[in-house]
Amino acid sequence: MSTPSPPQRQQEEKQSVSLSKKKNQKRKRTKHDPELGRLDSLPWNSSLPNEEEEDDTFSLFIGSGDLDGGFLSLEEIDESDYGLDVPGAKKKISNKNSKLKKQKLEEVTEGSREDAEAEPEPEPAEGMAEEKNVKAKKKKKKSKKKKAKAVQQEDESATVIDSKDDEKEQMLYEDEAEAYAEFYAWNELRLHPLLMKSISRLGFKEPTPIQRTCIPAAAHQGKDVLGAAETGSGKTLAFGLPIFQRLLEEREKAANMLEEKGEEAGKYAPKGVLRALIITPTRELTLQITDHLKEFAKDINVRVVPIVGGMSAEKQERLLKTRPEVIVGTPGRLWELMSGGEKHLVELHSLSFFVLDEADRMVEAGHFRELQSIIEMLPMTSGTTEGQSQDTQNCVTVSSLSRKKRQTFVFSATLALSADFRKKLKRGSLKSKQSTDGLNSIEILSERAGMKPNAAIVDLTNASILAKNLEESFIECREEDKDAYLYYILSIHGEGRTIVFCTSIAALRHISSILRILGINVSTLHAQMQQRARLKAIDRFRANEHGILVATDVAARGLDIPGVRTVVHYQLPHSAEVYVHRSGRTARASSDGCSIALISPNDSAKFASLCKSFAKESIKHFPLESSYMPEVMKRLSLACQIDKISRKDSQERANKSWLERSAESLELVVENYDSEEERVKNFKQKKASSNHLKKLQQELNGLLSRPLRPKTFSHRYPTAAGVTHLIQHQFEELAKQNGDDNLVLGENKRRKMVVIGQDCVEPLQALRSAGRERWTCIFHVRNHDR
Numbered sequence: 001m002s003t004p005s006p007p008q009r010q011q012e013e014k015q016s017v018s019l020s021k022k023k024n025q026k027r028k029r030t031k032h033d034p035e036l037g038r039l040d041s042l043p044w045n046s047s048l049p050n051e052e053e054e055d056d057t058f059s060l061f062i063g064s065g066d067l068d069g070g071f072l073s074l075e076e077i078d079e080s081d082y083g084l085d086v087p088g089a090k091k092k093i094s095n096k097n098s099k100l101k102k103q104k105l106e107e108v109t110e111g112s113r114e115d116a117e118a119e120p121e122p123e124p125a126e127g128m129a130e131e132k133n134v135k136a137k138k139k140k141k142k143s144k145k146k147k148a149k150a151v152q153q154e155d156e157s158a159t160v161i162d163s164k165d166d167e168k169e170q171m172l173y174e175d176e177a178e179a180y181a182e183f184y185a186w187n188e189l190r191l192h193p194l195l196m197k198s199i200s201r202l203g204f205k206e207p208t209p210i211q212r213t214c215i216p217a218a219a220h221q222g223k224d225v226l227g228a229a230e231t232g233s234g235k236t237l238a239f240g241l242p243i244f245q246r247l248l249e250e251r252e253k254a255a256n257m258l259e260e261k262g263e264e265a266g267k268y269a270p271k272g273v274l275r276a277l278i279i280t281p282t283r284e285l286t287l288q289i290t291d292h293l294k295e296f297a298k299d300i301n302v303r304v305v306p307i308v309g310g311m312s313a314e315k316q317e318r319l320l321k322t323r324p325e326v327i328v329g330t331p332g333r334l335w336e337l338m339s340g341g342e343k344h345l346v347e348l349h350s351l352s353f354f355v356l357d358e359a360d361r362m363v364e365a366g367h368f369r370e371l372q373s374i375i376e377m378l379p380m381t382s383g384t385t386e387g388q389s390q391d392t393q394n395c396v397t398v399s400s401l402s403r404k405k406r407q408t409f410v411f412s413a414t415l416a417l418s419a420d421f422r423k424k425l426k427r428g429s430l431k432s433k434q435s436t437d438g439l440n441s442i443e444i445l446s447e448r449a450g451m452k453p454n455a456a457i458v459d460l461t462n463a464s465i466l467a468k469n470l471e472e473s474f475i476e477c478r479e480e481d482k483d484a485y486l487y488y489i490l491s492i493h494g495e496g497r498t499i500v501f502c503t504s505i506a507a508l509r510h511i512s513s514i515l516r517i518l519g520i521n522v523s524t525l526h527a528q529m530q531q532r533a534r535l536k537a538i539d540r541f542r543a544n545e546h547g548i549l550v551a552t553d554v555a556a557r558g559l560d561i562p563g564v565r566t567v568v569h570y571q572l573p574h575s576a577e578v579y580v581h582r583s584g585r586t587a588r589a590s591s592d593g594c595s596i597a598l599i600s601p602n603d604s605a606k607f608a609s610l611c612k613s614f615a616k617e618s619i620k621h622f623p624l625e626s627s628y629m630p631e632v633m634k635r636l637s638l639a640c641q642i643d644k645i646s647r648k649d650s651q652e653r654a655n656k657s658w659l660e661r662s663a664e665s666l667e668l669v670v671e672n673y674d675s676e677e678e679r680v681k682n683f684k685q686k687k688a689s690s691n692h693l694k695k696l697q698q699e700l701n702g703l704l705s706r707p708l709r710p711k712t713f714s715h716r717y718p719t720a721a722g723v724t725h726l727i728q729h730q731f732e733e734l735a736k737q738n739g740d741d742n743l744v745l746g747e748n749k750r751r752k753m754v755v756i757g758q759d760c761v762e763p764l765q766a767l768r769s770a771g772r773e774r775w776t777c778i779f780h781v782r783n784h785d786r
């Protein structure tokens with residue numbers, strides 16, 4: 001090979017430099033653009049305030065001092081460390097080839113360095129030495145050339161691989177950018193990458209309005225929050241995400257500080273201490289919130305545990321031994337443990353969050369005293385500027401660290417704050433343990449819990465407070481006909497899950513018994529049930545997509561069960577707030593739902609004032625198909641008679657067995673003093689009653705074996721288009737019994753068709769089409785072949 005002349009070499013070198021420049025530029029372009037796009041779509045990056053634009057409301061809170069809770073700049077976070085498919089991580093993959101090349105080049109250099117550093121061989125004799133030197137030089141030159149050639153070859157092949165990889169990467173970027181773009185709406189909240197990972201796992205495309213408003217104030221500005229938003233609007237994460245955000249940020253900070261300050265770093269993210277205490281009014285809500293938060297906690301290694309009554313002492317102990325950072329609990333059990341000196345629960349100096357969920361319920365009788373006692377246990381906060389010195393004096397046990405950093409969140413769907421309290425907050429004149437005249441209990445508790453004067457009040461409730469997607473309606477009826485209308489709703493419109501609310505346990509027992517006699521399987525939930533039975537009832541309800549739950553107001557708050565389409569107010573609640581919470585079990589998280597109130601003459605005044613308090617001029621009448629009612633009433637009358645006899649029997653049996661049991665325990669013999677005549681009379685009465693019961697049961701079974709149908713219904717041509725699952729099931733059963741093919745659904749054109757109006761399938765559809773259609777036409781008989 002001829003060696004190029006110097007000008008030629010220069011020319012070649014120039015060309016190669018310009019080529020490599022072009023190549024680099026090209027690579028830069030192909031890699032840079034998608035990266036830019038991806039970076040733009042990153043939740044923690046694009047909306048970081050730039051200094052000029054910095055706005056007070058959304059500014060990134062860096063923390064006034066080291067101990068302010070450690071709000072970290074999110075720029076410090078390396079998202080690739082969290083196993084996230086983000087550009088940073090991709091960049092690492094894309095650089096793999098160049099790294100390999102670099103490594104190989106280094107090996108080469110290393111090799112030459114090794115050569116250079118190798119032990120000098122012993123000096124040979126002069127002549128020979130010269131010859132040897134020449135040979136060695138030649139050998140070295142050769143091996144260098146060989147290695148350089150190898151590198152060049154690898155470089156060339158790497159370039160080929162590189163360009164293929166570039167294409168692949170380009171596609172990957174595009175895919176992921178697209179996937180991530182779905183969650184773009186979260187960007188402005190600047191959540192930690194691990195939280196974003198959970199959000200994308202759960203498929204929450206965008207924050208709900210309450211989350212959008214509360215998270216910046218709570219997570220980035222370190223503010224206390226008083227939050228109110230409609231039921232099912234995502235309030236749990238509105239306070240849950242700021243808690244996790246801060247814990248994660250503190251951890252990052254601690255990790256960063258570890259090298260600088262060694263052990264001292266521990267105080268930025270203390271381990272094994274309680275950081276957040278969330279209090280809710282019911283056990284079910286506690287467990288639900290725990291589950292909801294755990295969904296997020298599992299990606300970030302934060303322990304969240306529930307503490308509720310009805311839980312076994314061993315389990316509780318086991319849970320507390322893990323020293324969880326977050327505890328969700330009901331006031332009763334929490335206070336029991338705290339007053340008993342439970343170590344993890346009384347060491348509150350590191351508590352950074354105190355949360356009251358469903359705050360207005362918490363201040364009702366039964367919770368208030370325990371809650372107040374818990375709040376008394378909390379270390380004082382530097383909540384007010386005016387009261388600061390006083391607070392500091394009062395607080396003897398707590399370091400300035402913990403006093404400074406606790407945030408208080410108070411949430412509810414029905415948080416009515418007095419104008420006075422709002423004014424006080426605005427003026428910043430809240431003082432702990434000061435006169436609270438004129439304030440309602442939530443406000444007193446918020447103050448005592450250390451709510452700071454700059455708390456953010458986020459009230460997103462509209463005038464009617466109820467969810468936008470909720471269709472409200474009512475049925476006027478006599479008190480004694482409520483069962484019949486309830487049966488009508490469940491049988492004719494029983495699609496999706498339904499919750500029937502009543503105010504008394506006696507009513508709940510009555511309803512569930514009647515419905516069961518009528519062949520409708522229901523779950524029940526009330527406060528006197530064992531905890532295990534309560535949870536089982538919820539699980540059963542959750543497992544059945546057409547499940548029916550009859551519940552007292554213990555289920556009114558917070559229960560989040562998807563697919564609840566209908567809420568029936570069998571009895572009106574005692575307050576407008578409870579009506580809101582009950583109705584809020586449906587139409588959650590932007591899905592639809594309807595509520596139907598059964599209004600007897602006794603309820604009228606209450607209902608009118610309810611409408612007034614929600615600024616409702618009128619609530620729709622539920623569109624009833626009255627031609628069903630004769631059959632409904634017939635069934636109901638039989639069911640009520642059966643219920644009455646069965647109750648009497650079981651009551652007698654219970655009394656008798658109680659008497660026998662008591663006598664047995666006292667080792668007494670119960671003598672029967674009835675005369676022979678009386679005994680025969682009793683026997684006859686019982687026999688008659690039992691026969692009567694049998695007859696009633698047979699008659700009812702006969703009716704129940706046929707689908708419920710209107711008075712004018714011709715059962716010659718039934719089909720199941722648009723009927724409820726219950727009616728469809730009954731049609732099928734009937735068809736099986738009769739061996740009649742024509743009764744079963746089918747495509748056969750020769751069959752006679754009765755199309756049952758689709759609109760009657762569920763109450764929501766019924767309500768929506770009520771204005772458009774005549775309800776006397778629910779059943780359209782179409783005899784195609786006639």
Ligand SMILES: Nc1ncnc2c1ncn2[C@@H]1O[C@H](COP(=O)(O)OP(=O)(O)OP(=O)(O)O)[C@@H](O)[C@H]1O
Nearest residue numbers: 204206207208231232233234235236413558560589
């Ligand atoms: N950003 C979101 N996108 C979609 N769904 C969400 C989002 N945030 C929460 N959810 C879901 O919405 C449902 C209701 O949330 P949550 O229970 O927090 O409501 P809530 O406002 O506390 O209701 P309530 O006042 O009745 O207690 C839950 O199933 C939750 O998983």
